[in-house]
Amino acid sequence: MSKQATQFQKKTMSIMFRGKNIFKPLNTGHIDDHVACIREWIANIFFYSKNGTTIMIDAGYNYERLKEKMTWVDIHPEDIHHILITHQDTDHVGAMEEDSAGLFRDATLYIGRIENEYLIGNRKRKVGFGTYKLPQVNIPNPKVLLEDGEIFYINDIKIEAILVPGHTWGHMVYLIDDRYLFTGDTLWFGSDGGYSFISTLAEDNKLSVQSLIKLEKNLKERNTKIRVITGHTGWTDDLDFAFAHKEELCGPFSKRMFDPDAPYDGYDESDDTEESARNGYLKEKTKITSYEIRSAYHSSRNIYDAVLTQANPLTKLYTDIFWGGVDDVRIANTLMQNIPDDFNGTILDVPVGTAVFTSEKWNKLKNAEIICLDYSEDMLEQAKNRLSDAKHVTCVQGDVGNLPFADASMDIVFSMNGFHAFPDKEAAYAETYRVLKKGGMFISCFYIEKENRVTDLLIQNIFSRAGWFTPPFETKKSLTRRLENMYSAVKVDTDQAIALIVCRK
Secondary structure, eight states: OHHHHHHHHHHHHHHHTTTSOOOOOOOSEESSSSEEEEEETTEEEEEEEETTEEEEEOOOSSOTTHHHHHHHTTOOGGGOOEEEOSOOOHHHHGGGSTTSOOTTTTSEEEEETTTHHHHTTSSOOEETTTTEEOOOOOOOSOEEEEOTTOEEEETTEEEEEEEOTTSSTTOEEEEETTTEEEOTTSEEEETTEEEEEEGGGOSOHHHHHHHHHHHHHHHHTTTSOOEEEOSSSOEESOHHHHTTEEEEEEOTTTSOOOOTTSOSSTTOOTTOOHHHHTSSBOOOOOOOOHHHHHHHTTTOTTTHHHHHHTOSHHHHHHHHHHSTTOOHHHHHHHHHTTSOTTOOSEEEETTOTTOTTTHHHHHHOTTSEEEEEESOHHHHHHHHHHTTTOTTEEEEEOOGGGOSSOTTOEEEEEEESOGGGOSOHHHHHHHHHHHEEEEEEEEEEEEBOOSOHHHHHHHHHHHHHTTOOOOOOBOHHHHHHHHHTTEEOOOOOOSSEEEEEEEEO
């Protein structure tokens, strides 16, 4: 089964997830002196070594380059006598199945007693929200069956097995030497922290969330530093980051758990080389920084304006097809009508972008003090050129998540389609609220998640190839709920965007 399943995944998932910036496994190399990692396309397997003993955590795909890549981290198949299995899916057990190359035929398999029910045929593994049954996995190796909370030793390596059902009914995570937690498919790291694993592959998503809540409590009560190592999305020492979104699902077809560093095709291993494997330790997964946003939007000249303003028939056709005819120029003009030409207060335009929508209005408001902020120097330079004759306008390079302005210092905060680009939306909303005066207006337009997922996939592919990335859009429901907690009079404009004029409570 493993050969067929491996090739099926390589072909279908490579096409399905191209351009979505979702798969960013670790490359082959060492996390530290104890933990080595092998990359198998979009998945990672791990080795833990201590005092001459090496144990393997998960066995990966039926992967032809496994033996080769093991030599990159100076480990050989004959060194492996013990393999811990988190769960029975092909990308975690393929190298041990009957039709594999048999690299670890004599190794002892450690697996949860409940998970073993799949292997002996008492349970059928289901994916696609229970609509599709996977073939039975057959593994001839000797097995040790584990219970939840069981602690055992392999030589002087301490291992604690912790049951986290949801992705599969018997999924285990392993805490080794009270320091290293190997999570398999319980956690998915997005750019802003950990989520419950991919929803379409879970036996029970509600149970997955419950397991994560229980696991976080278990770990934090220990009051020790624990390194969390996932099967597909890297590692972190920050438990708050690891469990940041424990009650939310990674739903790749409804909300993109993007990573701007992810390759266009996660199955492209061209950057996984022996040279890089031997060149230092693998980097920790952390929250994406504003610097990365600035870098992504640096080369925006002549692209951003043309697409958003539908400057020629081709870009208009593009927006009509892919964005459902959303007219940003019309929305911007509608919003601007709520600011009279004799307005004499303070306005913050954030992020100003290239000022393509706002420059005409800002140039007119000569009695107002206007501050335009953006993190991208490239965009800010274009905005400055458009506003060069307006002495009442100041352009500032800065981070919306850490605004360099005093509390209650702005009469209006204006934002034209910028908040979708912020990975840390909580900080962005909190900061714009902080700088507004009581009763001040938040005049804004937001892109939201569209119902047409086919066009979303096409857009994501185009953006990815252009070097741009877009964090997950909010839904109309989640955005409205968030803003109603801080503001009043939320107004919905279209199915693709929310335009609103709201007042600070």
